[in-house]
Amino acid sequence: MEKVIEVKNLTKEYKKGTKAVDDLSLEVYKGEIVGLLGPNGSGKSTTINCILSLLKYSSGSIKVFGKEMNPDSYDIKSKIGVVFQDVSVFDELTVYENLDYFCGLYIKDKAKRKELVEEAIELVGLQDFKKYRPKQLSGGLLRRLNIACGIAHKPKLIFFDEPTVAVDPQSRNNILSGIEKLREEGATIVYTTHYMEEAEILCDRIIILDKGTVLASGTSDELKELADIEEKVTVEVNDLDEKYIAKISDLKNVDVVTYSGNILLITYKKGKNNISDMVEFLKNNRIKYNKIFSERPTLNDVFLELTGKELRD
């Protein structure tokens, strides 16, 4: 498969000695959506800024579309679109003018540009807001404009740097479906987020970062295999006696039992029918409960397993 991005042993060390990225290597292939998942400060944005040649890096090599990426690699840059984390548009220009300006940095032909701008507006659902200034838009609409400015020129490789931070659910769905559509049109996408649900829904492959290094990478299912648990059963129950917790710990397949507030959490390393066994136990001991549900391990559990801390810490 064609490599679109190839990063080898990338290290970015700041003058004070802090390593934002530490010997990081990754590859992105044509047509896939790759998620860079990690908590704030894990090196996601720094990695992207190094790939885009915005930041100096201490060592390593970066190739994009098979060529060394440099600040004056205009042929490579013309194929790249970037949606930055912060909304980066002109308050003085209308929605249409913002798009026309940024698209115009890539596309000289006015007629073609007009067509592309209209398409981008349609993609993000801003048809009714073309003449609005950014200050007249809601937070969600503003995020959509921010995205449209990054993708209007139809790039082959698009970086999305946490595009859904602080957006309403409707805009989030619009953004995620827009990204799916861009992939369907043939774009390769690098998507950074600290929302594991988004990464699971959207990404073909996920690279988990922490402290500037790659902890693990693979599909969502492959990563979940890394977690040391098979199943989690959560029971909402009031005033559970200590003796029952000890009894539950002795049940088949049970690994860890915790009871905090009114939430009883039982993790299992293996086995089947764990939830039905638990329902049976509760019934036999006449323990009243409000609800009970079972979960497969999440990416957060994988992260917890790998780092000892929560993804959102």
Added chain:
Amino acid sequence: MFLHNFKYTLKTLFRNRSLLFWTFAFPLIMATFFHMAFADITEDEQLKTIDIAIVNNNEFNNNMLYKQTFNTLSDDNNEDKLFNITYTDREDAKKLLEDKKIEGYLELNNNTPKLTFQSNGINQTIIKYVVDEIHDTEKMISSMKTDMKSGMNSINTNVCNYVEAKEIELKDTANDNLNYIIIEYFTLIAMTCLYAGSVSMVSINKTLPYLTGKGKRVTVAPTKRSIIIFSSLLASFLVQLLTLGLLFVYLLGVLNVEFGCNVGLMVLLSLVGSLAGVALGLLVGTFVKATENSKTGIMIAITMAGSFLSGMMGVGMKYQIDKNLPLLNKINPANMITDGFYALYYYTDYSRFWFNIGSLLIFISIAVILSSRKIGRARYDSI
């Protein structure tokens, strides 16, 4: 690409309301205030002369510079007569001062002027200013005499006499036209020139990836940064030219300010001054890491401070800085512009004017070189 960025830079600048206020409206408002305030001052000055006394001792009578200057300034035939002078002895002068019949009196002792006042006020300031001017001139002439004695004894007397006579003549001539108010208008034009900095700073902010998200967007685009930066600065300069044009039309056409006959050189100085403003904005925009609003505030503060030091709120400030901190005014672009206008207005010799033009060009070059080194970095250490 050049025209695309140029067009949109103009659009963003013309739709930036706070920028429009500071660049277009504020200088016109200031000019209007100056006009209203100075109209009153001129009328007052025409009506009032200041009563002073001079101790009529031998030293004063033998000092031609003091004697002739005060004769001129108290001449009834002089339209700009400044003083009513009573020549008397020290005791009588004291009594006149105690009786509040005079504002102060001057006594020359050991070549040093001594002024005695009972209170402080505008009249006392004027008296002191005149005496300081004469004293400084006298020292300058004395210094020239000393220098020349060392090697040019034969021409010493003639040259010094010529200089001395010329100085006195210059004083007389200047007095006929002396119009300190015009300096206020010069500082206003200088301030307007430097406001080009606010415009260029706003336009340059959008190109810097370490300052704004827009800068990141522009930097990752396949467009040469030099084209983006140059077209942005050119758009800023165009806005500045319109600002200056409007100000000149208002000053000359509406307020009827008399700037003399060197309009061509005034325009040249304004253009170079505006370029200095653009360069100042480039410098601040490039080096100061702050929000756009904070940077606009910083830019306005620099401009206002520079204008203040060059005499916007009173010519005395320019005089004091020239006298006590000359280096500050030498590196203050507002003063370079003001002083250039001043030189055009008061002197027939253009050397001081060209010196200021040269200083501004040096300032522009330094600002552009420093900014280019910062902007021109291919990649940044941090953004």
